[in-house]
Amino acid sequence: MTHAHKLDCEAAESDCRFIIQSENEDEAIELAQNHMKEVHHKELSNEELREEHLQTV
Structure with a gap:
């Protein structure tokens, strides 16, 4: 199963x-x-995005 x-x-x-939802973590971070x-602004x-805001679904 692929995670997003x-x-x-x-x-x-x-x-x-x-x-934002993407199967590619790098793409999700760049868009975010x-x-x-x-x-x-x-x-x-x-790291801030990974630790504080990005969820794996």
């Missing part, structure tokens, strides 16, 4: 309904970093 990597931005930013930078490292 998911970021539900509402967990990080209560007013944002953006969701771009979203957080462009929309929320926050720069998060790969």
Whole structure:
């Protein structure tokens, strides 16, 4: 069974309904970093995203 990597931005930013889901962890992290930078003006490292925001589903 293949696992997907998911970021539900509402967990990080209560007013944002953006969701990323990908089977490729690197792609999910890149998309999440771009979203957080462009929309929320926050720069998060790969580790911060993995440890605090990215879920495996």
